[in-house]
Amino acid sequence: MNQHWADLTSHHATIEQRRILDLFSDPARAKTFSAASDGMLFDYSKTNIDATGLSLLLALAKAAGVAEKREAMFSGTKINETEGRAVLHTALRNLSANVVVDGKDVMPPVRETYARMRAFCDDVREGRFAGQGGKITDVVNIGIGGSDLGPAMAVLALAPFHDGPRCHFISNVDGAHAADVLRGLNPQTTLVIIASKTFTTIETMTNAETVRAWMAEQVANPAAQFAAVSTAADKTSAFGISSERVFGFEDWVGGRYSMWGPIGLAIMLAIGPDDFAQFLAGGAAMDAHFRTADFGHNLPVLLALVGLWHNQVCGHATRAVLPYDQRLSRLPAYLQQLEMESNGKRVSMDGKDLPYHSGPVVWGEPGTNGQHAFYQLIHQGTRVVPCEFLVARRGHEPHLAHQHLLLVSNCLAQSEALLRGRSLAEASAIMAKKGLTGAELERQARHRVFPGNRPSTTLAYEQLTPFTLGQIIALYEHRVFVEGVILGVNSYDQWGVELGKELALALQPILEGKMGTAGKDGSTSALVEFLKV
Ligand code: F6P
Numbered sequence: 001m002n003q004h005w006a007d008l009t010s011h012h013a014t015i016e017q018r019r020i021l022d023l024f025s026d027p028a029r030a031k032t033f034s035a036a037s038d039g040m041l042f043d044y045s046k047t048n049i050d051a052t053g054l055s056l057l058l059a060l061a062k063a064a065g066v067a068e069k070r071e072a073m074f075s076g077t078k079i080n081e082t083e084g085r086a087v088l089h090t091a092l093r094n095l096s097a098n099v100v101v102d103g104k105d106v107m108p109p110v111r112e113t114y115a116r117m118r119a120f121c122d123d124v125r126e127g128r129f130a131g132q133g134g135k136i137t138d139v140v141n142i143g144i145g146g147s148d149l150g151p152a153m154a155v156l157a158l159a160p161f162h163d164g165p166r167c168h169f170i171s172n173v174d175g176a177h178a179a180d181v182l183r184g185l186n187p188q189t190t191l192v193i194i195a196s197k198t199f200t201t202i203e204t205m206t207n208a209e210t211v212r213a214w215m216a217e218q219v220a221n222p223a224a225q226f227a228a229v230s231t232a233a234d235k236t237s238a239f240g241i242s243s244e245r246v247f248g249f250e251d252w253v254g255g256r257y258s259m260w261g262p263i264g265l266a267i268m269l270a271i272g273p274d275d276f277a278q279f280l281a282g283g284a285a286m287d288a289h290f291r292t293a294d295f296g297h298n299l300p301v302l303l304a305l306v307g308l309w310h311n312q313v314c315g316h317a318t319r320a321v322l323p324y325d326q327r328l329s330r331l332p333a334y335l336q337q338l339e340m341e342s343n344g345k346r347v348s349m350d351g352k353d354l355p356y357h358s359g360p361v362v363w364g365e366p367g368t369n370g371q372h373a374f375y376q377l378i379h380q381g382t383r384v385v386p387c388e389f390l391v392a393r394r395g396h397e398p399h400l401a402h403q404h405l406l407l408v409s410n411c412l413a414q415s416e417a418l419l420r421g422r423s424l425a426e427a428s429a430i431m432a433k434k435g436l437t438g439a440e441l442e443r444q445a446r447h448r449v450f451p452g453n454r455p456s457t458t459l460a461y462e463q464l465t466p467f468t469l470g471q472i473i474a475l476y477e478h479r480v481f482v483e484g485v486i487l488g489v490n491s492y493d494q495w496g497v498e499l500g501k502e503l504a505l506a507l508q509p510i511l512e513g514k515m516g517t518a519g520k521d522g523s524t525s526a527l528v529e530f531l532k533v
């Protein structure tokens with residue numbers, strides 16, 4: 001643990017008992033502890049970070065080499081050291097860039113694939129590419145993890161912009177998922193996208209076979225209604241998909257960072273190439289902000305520093321992402337992969353044990369629904385959960401503007417309640433008004449105390465458009481990058497998913513009864529006995 005962390009720890013010890021609300025005696029606090037970029041406001045004033053804390057955090061970022069590593073990422077250096085790969089998802093949203101990896105300009109094939117995606121989407125949306133039964137009405141994207149969560153989240157988020165075929169997503173190897181999605185679809189007017197970077201993921205390949213069999217019942221040549229998105233062209237052709245409907249990308253696009261390129265095909269089909277270009281433009285705008293704004297006004301840097309402050313310095317093990325935007329209901333699930341697969345590591349880049357905790361547990365649900373479910377614990381539980389609110393100034397339903405106002409008032413009320421709380425004296429006064437006295441008043445009042453002093457941030461934006469969504473996703477991507485650099489981990493590998501995959505493969509013949517449970521622990525053996533058919 002270096003001196004910067006030690007300084008932050010000692011600073012935290014001196015302010016731990018201070019109430020965040022007291023910091024607002026500075027009338028400029030909300031302005032000082034917030035930052036803006038392209039119409040987006042990030043307010044972190046409802047945290048216990050003060051001027052000293054901020055300067056210590058900024059010094060930590062500087063000392064960790066965030067600026068240098070940021071440039072290394074954007075310019076194609078192989079910062080994914082355990083896999084020997086560059087990390088260049090940013091190039092997918094900055095198509096005019098020149099990026100050289102291993103002495104080669106990597107952009108011409110990226111631009112070519114993007115142009116083919118646009119042309120294919122136009123063909124599908126305008127009926128020039130049709131199914132056996134005519135114009136494509138439905139698209140089924142088969143993928144999992146990064147090949148599912150991003151497109152599924154974005155298609156839902158951008159519902160007001162849909163003017164293409166309906167998009168559906170199958171991810172889980174549980175046959176229930178395919179069965180439920182396929183029920184009611186017409187195979188003769190359905191386009192299937194197999195989205196898999198590796199084209200080996202067992203869930204995706206199993207579902208692809210299932211969907212092909214479903215289609216074969218009513219379509220003479222099912223392969224003609226399949227497209228593929230992958231880095232493995234040999235495997236897509238072995239599956240029988242014609243190369244004109246295969247959209248490739250390079251290994252320098254990580255799965256959970258891939259929705260900007262061909263993995264975003266379902267998004268482009270749903271909203272059209274021009275709105276998809278706006279999504280890319282939003283991401284590129286955040287990239288430009290991240291590269292140029294000084295750290296004290298840099299949204300991704302500040303979001304990361306607030307995250308490190310709460311997790312590593314204050315010791316809060318989780319953070320809740322709470323979009324007051326129903327259409328962002330899959331954002332928490334998307335961020336779980338982005339953040340936890342990236343920074344849920346236990347050793348630093350050089351293979352040594354981390355001297356602190358790595359990334360936090362990320363979870364959440366949209367407001368106001370969460371208020372009627374788990375906010376009880378956030379307000380009165382014994383653990384502190386830093387909350388990250390997201391909210392738009394305007395919805396997409398002008399005729400329901402009164403509901404948007406209710407939504408916004410609830411969002412602001414929650415962060416205010418977390419900050420302010422309700423003291424025993426205030427709760428007692430309320431109970432006294434109800435006519436309670438003595439021990440019963442005291443007992444009832446104690447149940448109604450809110451400790452307050454619970455930190456939150458708010459990301460406010462004008463309206464959830466493709467551009468805004470691009471900004472939000474790029475913001476979180478860069479937050480993960482900055483946290484990863486400061487923690488010293490490799491944010492771009494995911495070795496932690498491998499062991500379970502290997503063991504699942506080995507368990508298949510055991511569950512089929514082809515092999516015994518020798519070598520398995522007692523619990524696994526007993527569960528095999530119970531579950532095998
Ligand atoms: O198992 C984890 C993972 O490798 C993720 O990182 C990835 O997004 C997902 O599986 C899907 O992988 P693929 O796109 O290769 O099918």
